[in-house]
Amino acid sequence: MNLRCIIIDDEPNAVSLLEVLIGQTTQWQLLGKCYNALEAIEFLKKHTVDFIFLDINMPHLTGMELAGLLPKDTKIVFTTAYAEHAAESYAYQTIDYLLKPITLKRFVAATQKIDACFGKHASPPESITTKPEADYFFFKTGKTLRKILLDEVLYFESEKEYVRLVTGTEELLIYRRLKDIEEQLPQPFVRVHNSYIVNTRLLNKIQDNHIYIGTKQIPVSDKFREGFMEVIRQRIF
Template sequence: MSLRCIIIDDEPNAVNLLEVLIGQTTQWQLLGKCYNALEAMDFLKKHTVDFIFLDINMPHLTGMELAGLLPKETKIVFTTAYAEHAADSYAFKTIDYLLKPITLKRFLAATQKIEEAFGNVVAVNEKPEGKADEGYFFVKSGKMLRKILLDEVLYFEGEKEYVRMVTGIEELLIYRRLKDIEEQLSAPFVRVHNSYIVNTRLLSKVQDNHIYIGDKQIPVSDKFREVFMAVIRQRMF
């Protein structure tokens, strides 16, 4: 089951973070992004969603006020930097209450609650079908199929309709979109830029919004920074 959702939040960075988390960790359809309550009300009149991510502190009409105007069966995941609204949030069909800044670990826990709320339970350790779970994959090279070990891949770089796969000893061009490659990868690979997916196990350092891996310096874009740093923080002492 592919759940349909929207994000309602007046903070662009918070919206971008949720969009990346949804795209990288779920099979849900993000139908829209609304930056105020009035925009959201208009959107919901025209579209059917399964649940909404709703910020509480918004100008003109707060998330709580908006929730009170929505149909009572509307399922909500509240997002806010303030814990004091938690009790009030459960006056609605609240699935979860996420405190900002939202970490990857906390978001993954929320996905379990959301899936369970719709009877679509996914085991915590279950990998999506089609992932490169065995530690290797095959790449077509001329008339051959080359076996590539994932542990040896430094990064993938998108180049229009091609993806450049770089290991410590070679580079190969794969006739695939970077998004298609991303869908078949899981940790330790993380998207850090529209053009790059990196192997976090093989990076040497992170400095000034750049990753250093092999002899390559790779930028970390604003869109993917929070998710990437959430992964890094899990390995910090």
């Protein structure tokens, strides 16, 4: 896939590494290399690209500040040595978040995400497929069917052959697989980890690749991050 991209990074060694990785593993067109945000702004006025590799820690304007100045549909692969900006990065059209030093294995994984991003416009990500709306479900616990209002559920947590359902006032153990429950849940419930589905309406904050909901801190895994942030982006002002 002959995608067009540029690299924006103030570190020459980092730029050279990305250039080599792009040349060795893809058929993309590297249209330019910019060593600061101001240079990148001028370049993008004259050239059209499909996505950009963008460093965060740069002089004059940081990568985050530059991202805020670009058109909202600009697709970005952030490259940085700092993991703490990951959650903030998904306020933009972020395809991936690469931590330096970038390894060949991690870069190849990123290329797959990038190609998928440009090759699958016709169908939404699996993790955010719209499901039928429902106000409540009956959950079997032991010999009892308990009626639970979905608006009160904070999250579901997988525990071997059981799933723990957690509200603000109680916890129930359900003899079901998390995947089976996921298939029946409507938005705002979103899978964020192999072990967790969360109610996005009730989460408190997102920080450093973690969700804070009720008194629980829940990790957001790479596998489910894009689907989760696609839902969150709809609510960002």
